[in-house]
Amino acid sequence: MRLTIADIARLADVSKATVSTVLNDKPGISPKTRKKVLAIVQKYGYRPSHVARSLSTRRTHTIGLVIKEIVNPYYARIIKGVFDGCTDNGYxxxxxxSELAPPKERQSxxxxxxxGVDGMIISPLQGEEIDFTYLARLTQEQYPLVMLNNVQNYATHVVDIDNVKAAFDAVCYLIGLGHRKIAYLTGPASSVHxxxxxxxxxxxLMNHNLPITQKFIVTAGSYIENGFRTGKALFSDDDDVPTAVLCYNDLVAIGLANALIEMNIPVPERVSIIGFDDIDFCRSFRIPLTTVHIPAYEIGKAAADLLIRTIDQPAANPNGYEKVVLPALLMERNSCATIA
Amino acid sequence: MRLTIADIARLADVSKATVSTVLNDKPGISPKTRKKVLAIVQKYGYRPSHVARSLSTRRTHTIGLVIKEIVNPYYARIIKGVFDGCTDNGYxxxxxxSELAPPKERQSxxxxxxxGVDGMIISPLQGEEIDFTYLARLTQEQYPLVMLNNVQNYATHVVDIDNVKAAFDAVCYLIGLGHRKIAYLTGPASSVHxxxxxxxxxxxLMNHNLPITQKFIVTAGSYIENGFRTGKALFSDDDDVPTAVLCYNDLVAIGLANALIEMNIPVPERVSIIGFDDIDFCRSFRIPLTTVHIPAYEIGKAAADLLIRTIDQPAANPNGYEKVVLPALLMERNSCATIA
DNA sequence: CGCATTAACTAAACCGGTTTATTTAATTAA
DNA sequence: TTAATTAAATAAACCGGTTTAGTTAATGCG
Known part of the structure; x- marks a missing residue:
């Protein structure tokens, strides 16, 4: 059985309170006693029970991170950012x-x-069936929360990029290359992004007086297969086909590119493709992918910093919510070309 | 402030013990009282403090997972497997x-x-500078541990594939295709795999009476760049160059393939490549990659199951350690060819 | 020198649950 | 009717820390 603070107190011939004071580096202990206690702690390799400390301080120094998909290179970078931000601060x-399922999100x-996490970072799902009242209750109780995307009618900290602007810029870039028929392969309906x-x-499109064609807004998803299947369907129709496609993310873009190549439609010669995220693999894909780089690691780290700041100084944000907007950057690689 | 068990006891006009007994579904409570307590619990949305419960039961229902790299699609699948295995069992x-750094591993x-995790799943680093005495101490204390690779001179549960056999089979496959000059791009020295x-x-090679050439065993690493750089170096020498390369993992294989293509060495026509892991992208790479499929999700899940079994029934394994070996499978795709 | 102040340390209460030993009430057996 | 047994509920101790209020010893000051 592990040693407790009482054991150490007995061994050092002092009280539990003294041991606690020494270990927390608080004043009011003579150097001699401090040394004596530390020697015993050292000798027996004593480590305080984090659980007991959490109970009495009512702080666990643990934060929760709720993402949408574990097996997703984008979220891997988010996780690492959050992880590093927390480790640096002792959390x-x-x-x-949620694995994209609302009930699972709520369960998580x-x-x-x-x-008993001291706060949470959430990449929340959104949609008709989603009920934010339980989150709203948390906010009312001043529970520290940071969201990784905007949430409608809900005041909270947010760390994100400006997705509207990023997509806007990407499409303008395509228009600048001469494209007029531009499609968008959407992500899951639950995604705010x-x-x-x-x-x-x-x-x-509106800004450039181009028509918004429903046919060119195609529901795909967030995986390679979604891009592949949607791409096949979209381009099987011969007479009216887009010359450029903006994709919800890189995986969809990769799936689309694979579909086009399989259909002998050259990329970027006949179709330009832009993805989102800039996952590592973009650069190594058969056609190095032009994509909107999202600083996922930095987002995760900023979210952790903001959350921990909120936890440690609850008074610092007297009802004010921060919105941290990080820059997204279009990475021009080889999947886009001017139109012939 | 959140409600405590004492609040509920007061509201239901019973003792704390009764509330606790009801909530843990233990016998000895009249149906009437049970109903009354549950009604109050329901009404106020009471949720017991996990921390307090952990302190008194000395079980946190939390396990630790220590991997080598967060941003690595292979470990993402491990994480998901462990995650699912734990969630299913209430953990x-x-x-x-460790991010491949021994001191960080130990810190973690x-x-x-x-x-206070009840047990740990570790993908341990290995090497000269690694000191396993602290892990050995844990094992002596019957602390539940599952390793994701073999550890020398150290008795513990292990869940893994048979890496020796997997590599053996892959090389035999290459030899079967007619290759005689086969290189191996290594991973990090700290990796047991x-x-x-x-x-x-x-x-x-030995089994087929082929020479083991030191020149063909090249230190690479675990990232795309490592494969790329090592590939460039290995193939810049014109007169004695391998016709096939086994790579430590898929990322290295992808880097190598990119390097070869950039050097105008066609894959698989002039060089065959085999990777390890079978990450998602293998299929979407410019040359669908032949690779050894490692059931990472299943490994994670099996490790979680084994660990939780060990935690929940400490007596069940009276000093016996299980070694779970899952099957690896060579996925034949397009990066290998018979030699001309 | 004696009293006020400060420094060093400790006893005991507390955090919010679980569990053991005990009490009380209800039922059964004689 | 009464003693013995069983069922239901509870009081109190406990898990391992932190913290508050209080005690004791040492120091400062007029």
């Missing part, structure tokens, strides 16, 4: 994932809450 | 990562230990 991460959040990117896409 | 995962492990794969590679 630990409890991981949760409640579970983390039960575990997706709806914002769609908005940016539409705004860019 | 939660605390994540740690000690941190998780302090947090790497040394086992190297062994399998050497055994296969």
């Amino acid at each position: 630990t991460v409890l991981l949760g994932s 959040i409640e579970k983390l809450l039960n575990y 997706n709806s914002e990117r769609l908005t940016g896409y539409q705004q860019a | 939660t995962v605390l994540l740690g990562s 492990i000690e941190k998780l230990l302090n947090y 790497n040394s086992e794969r190297l062994t399998g590679y050497q055994q296969a």
Whole structure:
């Protein structure tokens, strides 16, 4: 059985309170006693129980991170950012994932809450069936929360890029290359990023007096297969086909590119493709992918910093919510070309 | 402030003990009382503090997972497997990562230990500078541990594939295609998987009376860039160049393929390539990659199951350690060809 | 020198659950 | 009717820390 603070107190011939004071580097202990206690602690390799400390301080020094998909290189970078941000500040991460299913999201959040995390970073799903009242209750209780995308009608900290602008810029870039028939392969309906990117896409077309064709807004998803299948369907129709496609993310873009190549439609000669995220693999793909770089690691780190700041100085944000917008950058590689 | 069990007891006009008994579904409570308590619990949305429960039961229902790299699609699948295996059994995962640095590994492990995880799944680093005495101490204390690779001179549960055999089979496959000059691009020295794969590679060559050339065993690493740079170096020498290369993992293989293509050396026509892991992108790479499929998700899940079994029934394994070996499978795709 | 102040240390309460030993009430057996 | 047994509920101790209020010893000051 592990040693407790009482054991150390007995061994050092002092009280539990003294041991506690020494270990927390608080004043009021003579150098002699401090040394004596530390020697015993050292000798027996004593490590205080984090659980007991959490109970009495009512702080677990643990934060919850709820993402949408574990097996997704984009979220891997988010996780690493959050992880590093927490480790630097003496916090630990409890991981949760909704795997794109609203009930699972809620389950994850409640579970983390039960575990007593001091705050949470959430990449929330959105949609008709989603009920934010339980999150709203948290906010009312001043529970520290940072979201990784905007949430409608809900005041909270947010760390994200400007998705509307990013999509807008990407589409303008395509228009600048001469494209007029530009499609958008959407992500899952539950994704806020997706709806914002769609908005940016539409705004860019409108700004250039180009028509918004429903046929060119195609529901895909977030995986390679989605891009592949949607691409096949979209380009099987011969007479009216886009010359450029903005994709919800890189995986969809890769799937699309593979579909086009399989159909003998050269990329970028006949179709230009832009993705989102800039996952590592973009550069190594058969056609190095032009994509909107999202600083996922930095987002994760900024979210952790903001959250921990909020936890450690609750008074510092008297009802004000921060919105941290990080820069996204279009990475021009080889999947886009001027139109012939 | 959140409600405590004392609040509920007061509201239901019973004792704390009764509330606790009801909530843990233990016998000895009249149906009437049970109903009354549950009604109050329901009404106020009471959720017991996990921390307090952990302190008194001395079980946190949390396990630690220490991997080598967060941003690595292979480990993402491991994480998901562990995650699912834990969630199914009412456990939660605390994540740690060594990021390939021994001191960080140790830090992570000690941190998780302090947090009171009930057991740990570790993908341990190995090498001269690594000191396993602290892990050995844990094992002596019957601390539940599952390793994701073999550890020398150290009795513990292990869940893994047979790396020696997998590499052996892969090289035999290349030899079967007519290759005689086969190189191996190694992973990091700290990787046990790497040394086992190297062994399998050497055994296969020996079995076929082929020479083991030091020049053809090249230190690469675990990232795309490593494969790229090592590939460039290996193939810049014109007169004695391999016709096939086994790579430590898929990322290295992708880097190598990119390097060869850039050098106008066609794959697989002039050089065959085999990777390890079968990450998602293998299929979407410019040359669909032949690779050894490692069931990472299943490994994670099996490790979680084994660990939780060990935690929940400490007596069940009276000093016996399980070694779970899952099947690896060579996925024949387009990066290998018979020699001209 | 005696009293006020400060420094060093400790006893005991507390955090929010679980569990053991005990009490109380209800039922059964004689 | 009464003693013995069983069922239901509870009081109190406990898990391993932190913290508050209080005690004791040492120091400062007029």
